[in-house]
Amino acid sequence: MTRNTYKLRCAKNILVYKMLTGFQYRAGLAITRTDLNELSNILGIHSATLIRYKKTPNLEFICARSKNVGLIISFFNSKGVLFKDKNIVLLDRKKDLKGLTRFHLVVGRIATGLNQSQLSSILKVSHGTISLLENKNNTDLIITKKINNTYLTDFFKRIGIILGNDYSVTLTKDPHLFFNR
Numbered sequence: 001m002t003r004n005t006y007k008l009r010c011a012k013n014i015l016v017y018k019m020l021t022g023f024q025y026r027a028g029l030a031i032t033r034t035d036l037n038e039l040s041n042i043l044g045i046h047s048a049t050l051i052r053y054k055k056t057p058n059l060e061f062i063c064a065r066s067k068n069v070g071l072i073i074s075f076f077n078s079k080g081v082l083f084k085d086k087n088i089v090l091l092d093r094k095k096d097l098k099g100l101t102r103f104h105l106v107v108g109r110i111a112t113g114l115n116q117s118q119l120s121s122i123l124k125v126s127h128g129t130i131s132l133l134e135n136k137n138n139t140d141l142i143i144t145k146k147i148n149n150t151y152l153t154d155f156f157k158r159i160g161i162i163l164g165n166d167y168s169v170t171l172t173k174d175p176h177l178f179f180n181r
Contacts, residue, residue, distance in 0.1 A: 019086060020069050022056030023171060027089045027107045028076040029054075031138060043071045058111060058174045059086065084168070091138055091167035100149050100163060102136040107169040108156045109134075113176040123147060123155070139167075 040047040053062045080092040091103050109119050116130045125146045160173035
């Protein structure tokens with residue numbers, strides 16, 4: 001099969017079946033704290049295939065069999081992670097909140113393509129601070145003297161990530177491109 005045929009076949013799948021972007025897939029893994037071997041065992045999808053999906057750019061759809069995409073989406077939905085459209089990741093919670101949570105921080109960082117050390121360097125806080133915040137529960141508020149929540153919200157917004165009060169994170173543009181110029 002030629003490369004062009006493969007791309008065409010993927011495009012047909014995208015038009016017909018459920019869609020999942022690279023951003024949503026990586027965010028779902030981070031939010032649920034699921035590693036690829038565990039997901040492979042649960043869904044019966046080879047781990048090498050799941051690794052390939054993980055390399056998909058933020059706002060591009062994963063090129064996969066519709067069955068695999070459906071299994072992945074169902075798994076994340078069962079864990080309370082929802083995908084409203086290709087730019088949004090939601091945590092299934094009933095109430096609005098006032099502040100940032102672990103969910104917002106983790107999904108925001110995943111969207112940037114940065115690791116904890118790189119983000120801590122940009123925010124001028126210790127790596128330990130980011131690590132401690134990311135080890136909380138998804139709904140735990142980020143309350144620390146070391147990071148101003150307004151600064152964090154403004155930082156993410158400036159690079160194209162909107163942190164919503166409805167447990168949502170929305171990409172207005174691909175922030176990964178901001179750091180890889």
